[in-house]
Amino acid sequence: MMRAFELTKTTVTYQGSDFPALNDVSIGADEGEIVLLLGSNNAGKSTFCRLLNGLVPKSTPAQIDGKVEVLGRDANRTSVARLATMVGMVFQEPENQLFCMSVEEEVAFGPENVAIPRAEIIARVEWALEAVGLTGYNARSPSNLSGGEKQRLAIAAALSMRPRLLVLDEPAYALDPTGRVDLYALLRDLRERYGMTILIAERDAEEMAELCDRMILLRNGRVVADGAPNAVLSGIDEVVAAGVSPPQIAHLSSLLADRFPGKTRPFFTTDDAEKEIADLVRATGSDAP
Ligand SMILES: Nc1ncnc2c1ncn2[C@@H]1O[C@H](COP(=O)(O)OP(=O)(O)OP(=O)(O)O)[C@@H](O)[C@H]1O
Ligand SMILES: [Mg+2]
Incomplete structure (x- = not known):
C-alpha cells in the first residue's frame, strides 16, 4: 500500500525565525487513514498541513531539512500546481477561500486552472456537490450560504481536483455543534466511498476518538x-501537558478509574462508556455509594 505522506527527520524553520516550527518530525500515514493532528496554539499544525501541499516553503519561505514525501513523490521537487492535484486543502475560515460569484464557479475553479476539458469539469462539479450534500446549489451565491454550507462548499472545491489526500486545518473552527457533527459524518463518508486519506488539524480532541484512526x-x-486514539488518549497527562483538552469522555474515564480502582477499563467513545458504566453498576451493586 502506498503511503499518503511521509515526513522523515523533517525540520522547518521559517525565514527570519530563529527556532523551528517543526522539529525533527518523522511520521507518515497510509492511504485511506483518517489522521488527527492534535496540538495547541503554535504547536506546528498549520506548518505541517502547508508542507504537504507545498505552500511551505513555496509561498511562505522556510528552510526545510529532512524529507517530505506526498503519495510517493518528493514534495520539494514537485510543483505547487502538481501538488494541488494530489492534495486538497481546506482552511479554518471558509470565507477566506471562497471568492467566486456562484457555487458552481467556485467548485470548477481548480479544475479550470489545470486545463481540464469542459465536459469533465461539469461531471466533477456535480460529483463534488453531491459528495458534500450541495446538489442543486450550482447557481447560488457562496456569500448567502450558512457557515456549515460554506465549509462544505470549500470541501467540494477541494474535491473537484480529485485529490487522494484531503487536508483540513481546523475545519470545525467556525461551525456550531450540529455543523461539526455533519462535517465529521461527511469526512467519514468520503473515506468510505472514495478511500480518501484525511488529515485533520485540531486544537481539541472532543468527538475525535469516534472519527479518526x-x-x-x-x-x-x-x-x-x-x-x-485510545492509546494516545490513555496518556491523558501528556495530552494535557501539550495544552490540549482531552475529550470529556476520556476525562470521565480517568475519574472513574481513580474512584473505582481496577473496576473499569478505559473508554473513549460514548458506546464504550455506556458498557463500562453498566458493568460498573452491576459489579458494585448495592454497596455503591
Ligand atoms: N510565516 C511565519 N513566519 C515565521 N514564523 C511563523 C510563521 N507561521 C508560523 N510561524 C511560527 O511557527 C510556529 C508554528 O506555527 P503554526 O502556525 O504551524 O502552529 P499551529 O499549531 O497551526 O497554531 P494555531 O493553533 O495557532 O493555528 C509558531 O511558533 C509560529 O509563530
Ligand atoms: Mg494553525
Whole structure:
C-alpha cells in the first residue's frame, strides 16, 4: 500500500525565525487513514498541513531539512500546481477561500486552472456537490450560504481536483455543534466511498476518538505521541501537558478509574462508556455509594 505522506527527520524553520516550527518530525500515514493532528496554539499544525501541499516553503519561505514525501513523490521537487492535484486543502475560515460569484464557479475553479476539458469539469462539479450534500446549489451565491454550507462548499472545491489526500486545518473552527457533527459524518463518508486519506488539524480532541484512526500529538513542533486514539488518549497527562483538552469522555474515564480502582477499563467513545458504566453498576451493586 502506498503511503499518503511521509515526513522523515523533517525540520522547518521559517525565514527570519530563529527556532523551528517543526522539529525533527518523522511520521507518515497510509492511504485511506483518517489522521488527527492534535496540538495547541503554535504547536506546528498549520506548518505541517502547508508542507504537504507545498505552500511551505513555496509561498511562505522556510528552510526545510529532512524529507517530505506526498503519495510517493518528493514534495520539494514537485510543483505547487502538481501538488494541488494530489492534495486538497481546506482552511479554518471558509470565507477566506471562497471568492467566486456562484457555487458552481467556485467548485470548477481548480479544475479550470489545470486545463481540464469542459465536459469533465461539469461531471466533477456535480460529483463534488453531491459528495458534500450541495446538489442543486450550482447557481447560488457562496456569500448567502450558512457557515456549515460554506465549509462544505470549500470541501467540494477541494474535491473537484480529485485529490487522494484531503487536508483540513481546523475545519470545525467556525461551525456550531450540529455543523461539526455533519462535517465529521461527511469526512467519514468520503473515506468510505472514495478511500480518501484525511488529515485533520485540531486544537481539541472532543468527538475525535469516534472519527479518526490515529492521533498525532504535537507539542512545540515535536511529535510527542502517535497511535490509535485510545492509546494516545490513555496518556491523558501528556495530552494535557501539550495544552490540549482531552475529550470529556476520556476525562470521565480517568475519574472513574481513580474512584473505582481496577473496576473499569478505559473508554473513549460514548458506546464504550455506556458498557463500562453498566458493568460498573452491576459489579458494585448495592454497596455503591
Ligand atoms: N510565516 C511565519 N513566519 C515565521 N514564523 C511563523 C510563521 N507561521 C508560523 N510561524 C511560527 O511557527 C510556529 C508554528 O506555527 P503554526 O502556525 O504551524 O502552529 P499551529 O499549531 O497551526 O497554531 P494555531 O493553533 O495557532 O493555528 C509558531 O511558533 C509560529 O509563530
Ligand atoms: Mg494553525
